[in-house]
Amino acid sequence: xxxxxxxxxxxxxxxxxxxxxxxxxxxxxxxxxxxxxxxxxxxxxxxxxxxxxxxxxxxxxxxxxxxxxxxxxxxxxxxxxxxxxxxxxxxxxxxxxxxxxxxxxxxxxxxxxxxxxxxxxxxxxxxxxxxxxxxxxxxxxxxxxxxxxxxxxxxxxxxxxxxxxxxxxxxxxxxxxxxxxxxxxxxxxxxxxxxxxxxxxxxxxxxxxxxxxxxxxxxxxxxxxxxxxxxxxxxxxxxxxxxxxxxxxxxxxxxxxxxxxxxxxxxxxxxxxxxxxxxxxxxxxxxxxxxxxxxxxxxxxxxxxxxxx
Amino acid sequence: xxxxxxxxxxxxxxxxxxxxxxxxxxxxxxxxxxxxxxxxxxxxxxxxxxxxxxxxxxxxxxxxxxxxxxxxxxxxxxxxxxxxxxxxxxxxxxxxxxxxxxxxxxxxxxxxxxxxxxxxxxxxxxxxxxxxxxxxxxxxxxxxxxxxxxxxxxxxxxxxxxxxxxxxxxxxxxxxxxxxxxxxxxxxxxxxxxxxxxxxxxxxxxxxxxxxxxxxxxxxxxxxxxxxxxxxxxxxxxxxxxxxxxxxxxxxxxxxxxxxxxxxxxxxxx
Numbered sequence: 326x327x328x329x330x331x332x333x334x335x336x337x338x339x340x341x342x343x344x345x346x347x348x349x350x351x352x353x354x355x356x357x358x359x360x361x362x363x364x365x366x367x368x369x370x371x372x373x374x375x376x377x378x379x380x381x382x383x384x385x386x387x388x389x390x391x392x393x394x395x396x397x398x399x400x401x402x403x404x405x406x407x408x409x410x411x412x413x414x415x416x417x418x419x420x421x422x423x424x425x426x427x428x429x430x431x432x433x434x435x436x437x438x439x440x441x442x443x444x445x446x447x448x449x450x451x452x453x454x455x456x457x458x459x460x461x462x463x464x465x466x467x468x469x470x471x472x473x474x475x476x477x478x479x480x481x482x483x484x485x486x487x488x489x490x491x492x493x494x495x496x497x498x499x500x501x502x503x504x505x506x507x508x509x510x511x512x513x514x515x516x517x518x519x520x521x522x523x524x525x526x527x528x529x530x531x532x533x534x535x536x537x538x539x540x541x542x543x544x545x546x547x548x549x550x551x552x553x554x555x556x557x558x559x560x561x562x563x564x565x566x567x568x569x570x571x572x573x574x575x576x577x578x579x580x581x582x583x584x585x586x587x588x589x590x591x592x593x594x595x596x597x598x599x600x601x602x603x604x605x606x607x608x609x610x611x612x613x614x615x616x617x618x619x620x621x622x623x624x625x626x627x628x629x630x631x632x633x634x
Numbered sequence: 635x636x637x638x639x640x641x642x643x644x645x646x647x648x649x650x651x652x653x654x655x656x657x658x659x660x661x662x663x664x665x666x667x668x669x670x671x672x673x674x675x676x677x678x679x680x681x682x683x684x685x686x687x688x689x690x691x692x693x694x695x696x697x698x699x700x701x702x703x704x705x706x707x708x709x710x711x712x713x714x715x716x717x718x719x720x721x722x723x724x725x726x727x728x729x730x731x732x733x734x735x736x737x738x739x740x741x742x743x744x745x746x747x748x749x750x751x752x753x754x755x756x757x758x759x760x761x762x763x764x765x766x767x768x769x770x771x772x773x774x775x776x777x778x779x780x781x782x783x784x785x786x787x788x789x790x791x792x793x794x795x796x797x798x799x800x801x802x803x804x805x806x807x808x809x810x811x812x813x814x815x816x817x818x819x820x821x822x823x824x825x826x827x828x829x830x831x832x833x834x835x836x837x838x839x840x841x842x843x844x845x846x847x848x849x850x851x852x853x854x855x856x857x858x859x860x861x862x863x864x865x866x867x868x869x870x871x872x873x874x875x876x877x878x879x880x881x882x883x884x885x886x887x888x889x890x891x892x893x894x895x896x897x898x899x900x901x902x903x904x
């Protein structure tokens with residue numbers, strides 16, 4: 326019985342320890358001492374190689390035609406066609422369940438289309454997976470922010486530049502990657518400056534406010550040196566001033582020649598910003614054109630406000 | 635200077651001073667702590683960083699131990715020559731395991747590794763070539779320049795030097811392009827794929843690294859004990875290894891050292 330009794334005492338101690346330090350003893354001690362675990366590094370003026378300049382203003386960056394996707398009997402996207410030119414902001418709007426997210430997932434390769442052509446600067450991206458499409462230059466943000474919370478803001482942004490680096494695990498283990506690491510962090514810092522978060526570079530991403538976290542997601546997408554930027558409800562949950570700052574940022578990206586496709590619920594935000602608006606309802610495009618034209622469209626008003634009395 | 639650097643410096647100084655201050659018995663005990671810490675360190679990477687779980691790491695220690703024990707005894711060659719074999723055997727087994735691992739997650743992954751750990755234990759105890767339950771004895775000692783690492787001080791120095799080197803390497807890794815990808819695996823696999831990261835490759839790397847570290851421990855253990863039988867490679871030990879990582883704190887590399895220290899030293903005290 327002696328041996329078993331020891332095991333029982335040990336087990337009870339273990340349970341007690343986990344009650345008071347669920348993450349383990351050392352992280353608990355570190356938190357008590359107020360250490361963050363983030364090491365600040367010097368940022369040197371260096372750069373990553375950029376993609377060849379494909380973005381010529383006015384050239385179609387993304388061209389989708391006849392996109393179709395059904396889930397069982399529900400046709401989430403039916404014959405959807407959208408073109409986004411370089412240097413253009415296109416907004417995809419529509420009531421809940423209209424198929425906006427499905428369309429996003431089709432373009433980014435999260436789900437596969439049943440039919441349709443998908444081209445990025447003339448190269449087909451149909452049927453490719455999310456990783457391959459990302460590597461080809463499609464960068465995105467998420468409706469529900471997806472950041473690595475305990476990692477610093479700048480490291481989160483550097484994740485976006487992953488396909489632009491080459492050094493792998495062995496080089497990482499032996500620190501044979503110093504030049505590339507400097508370039509990755511410098512690139513990440515430049516994106517943070519672009520979105521106005523440079524002063525928060527070394528804070529854990531989880532410590533930032535929601536508005537800042539959305540900007541951080543955009544910085545991470547920009548770190549990929551994208552040809553096409555997809556923003557999934559970037560203004561959701563932001564305060565008025567934050568929305569204005571975001572609109573200024575996105576307009577600036579357009580002026581840099583980037584093609585931007587955004588899904589948004591906030592009509593005011595979209596109308597002031599987008600060059601073209603595409604309206605989805607029940608999986609089909611019911612209107613497309615300038616913000617003013619779309620706003621005046623009767624079917625759009627019906628879709629949003631219900632049939633006129 | 636950052637307080638964490640100072641804390642790390644103090645820990646390294648204490649580790650370096652131990653052979654000067656402690657007798658043979660505590661040093662031998664600390665050698666076992668170091669060996670356990672290396673296995674737990676692999677689990678910190680696997681569980682704490684990448685969000686994967688394995689209760690089968692003791693089996694990978696066993697693979698490293700038996701491969702070296704069998705080859706060095708039967709072929710009569712130096713343990714230094716069998717080191718690459720042990721590492722390769724555990725690495726290849728991990729690669730095969732990773733084919734399954736990348737498709738599983740959560741409880742299914744835990745159960746699969748438990749099944750693997752249990753199966754390997756019975757394999758170690760059931761095969762003729764491993765000596766069955768009675769194990770293998772007469773395994774050559776690890777020596778260099780006339781020093782045998784079965785002795786307390788050389789054994790301690792060897793194991794803790796290896797542990798510190800591995801801590802340094804894993805710290806480097808986590809602070810790199812590949813390391814950031816690994817740290818995204820735990821909660822954001824889909825996001826990582828959308829950033830162009832090959833998450834299957836990252837998981838495979840993590841698992842192979844953890845298992846090769848376990849294989850290294852097995853290799854040293856075989857030539858330190860000069861005797862192996864199945865019991866140290868049981869599923870129970872695999873659970874203890876996870877326990878060390880989680881108790882010490884799987885978020886931190888040094889958590890593996892703290893956990894191994896506490897578990898190994900607390901058990902005899904009770």
